[in-house]
Amino acid sequence: MTAEPQRTFEIERKYDADADTALPDWSGVPGVVSVNDGELRELDARYLDTADAALARNGIALRRRTGGPDAGWHIKGPRQGDGRLELGWPLGDEDRLPDAVAEMVAQWTDAELHPIARIENSRTAFLLHGADGVIAEFVDDHVRATDLRTGIRREWREWEMELGPAAPDDRSAFFAAVDAAVFAAGGREPSSGSKLARALGL
Numbered sequence: 001m002t003a004e005p006q007r008t009f010e011i012e013r014k015y016d017a018d019a020d021t022a023l024p025d026w027s028g029v030p031g032v033v034s035v036n037d038g039e040l041r042e043l044d045a046r047y048l049d050t051a052d053a054a055l056a057r058n059g060i061a062l063r064r065r066t067g068g069p070d071a072g073w074h075i076k077g078p079r080q081g082d083g084r085l086e087l088g089w090p091l092g093d094e095d096r097l098p099d100a101v102a103e104m105v106a107q108w109t110d111a112e113l114h115p116i117a118r119i120e121n122s123r124t125a126f127l128l129h130g131a132d133g134v135i136a137e138f139v140d141d142h143v144r145a146t147d148l149r150t151g152i153r154r155e156w157r158e159w160e161m162e163l164g165p166a167a168p169d170d171r172s173a174f175f176a177a178v179d180a181a182v183f184a185a186g187g188r189e190p191s192s193g194s195k196l197a198r199a200l201g202l
Contacts, residue, residue, distance in 0.1 A: 005075075005087035005100070012083075012162035013175055014190040015182050019157055023140060024181040031130040031168050038140075043067040043121040047196050048097075054109035061196050062105060062113070066091065068123070073101045082171070117199040120144045133166030135174075145199035154199060159187055 026032050045065035049055045055062055059078025065071055070088060077085040092098050097105075097113065105113070122142040128135045138161050145154045161178050168174045192198035 005089050005104070008086045008088065009080075009083050010086055010162055011167075011171070012160050013178060014193075015159040015161075015187040016189070016191050017140075017157045017159055017185075017187045019142075021157070021186045024138075024159075024178075024185040024187065026128055026138070026178075026181055029128070029177040029181060030173060031135055032128050033131060034129045035138075036127045036129070038124045038126045041068040041121075041123045041125060043119075043123055045119045045121070046115050047117040047119070047199075048113040049116045050109050050111040050113060052111070054111060055105070058108045060105075060108055061194065062101075063196075064091070064095065073098060075101065075104060115148050117148055117196055118146045119195050119199055121195075127164070130166050130168075134164035135166050135168065136164045136178075137162050141195075143195060143198075145195065147200050149200075152201065154201070156198065158190065158195075 026035055043065055044067055045063045047061060047063045049062065061074075061076040063074050063076075065074060072091050073089040075087045077087070087104065089098055089101055120143070124140045126138045126140075128138060138159065141158050141160065143154075143156050143158065145156075146152070147154075159182065161175070161182075163171065163174075192202065
């Protein structure tokens with residue numbers, strides 16, 4: 001019987017930032033009561049795809065990531081409206097693709113999978129608290145990526161804001177305030193849609 005994955009529907013915004021850009025001030029964001037001091041997480045992910053990029057052509061990313069609270073095997077699906085579904089399974093005892101993950105991947109391809117990128121990320125995560133709980137998680141990412149097909153290394157800094165369990169009903173107003181805080185700090189619109197795409201020079 002196939003192990004059921006953990007399902008998370010991510011609604012987030014990404015931004016680019018320079019290495020020395022100061023973090024945004026969230027005091028002007030509606031509903032934010034406090035922000036914690038931040039938690040450092042060292043993440044290390046290997047991404048896989050077929051030789052002809054069958055997963056990418058279907059809008060799918062497959063990775064094995066260690067570090068952080070959601071370490072494991074992840075399949076990130078294509079964008080659905082303003083979010084993206086992520087499926088997660090435990091790491092297991094070895095690097096081999098777990099049967100449950102392989103069965104899920106089989107709906108897109110049965111070709112051999114190869115490592116295509118390694119993404120190492122020094123992440124500091126901050127929780128934005130409101131009156132009823134966590135409104136969102138903001139992460140400050142210092143990324144070191146290697147395109148395993150070519151050996152090319154790339155480094156950059158990016159920010160992400162992902163809605164939490166106590167997110168406000170008016171998402172548009174919330175993200176508009178987040179945009180304003182990010183741009184005031186010197187952040188910019190993202191230059192790529194995902195870390196994997198940027199790692200591969202796309």
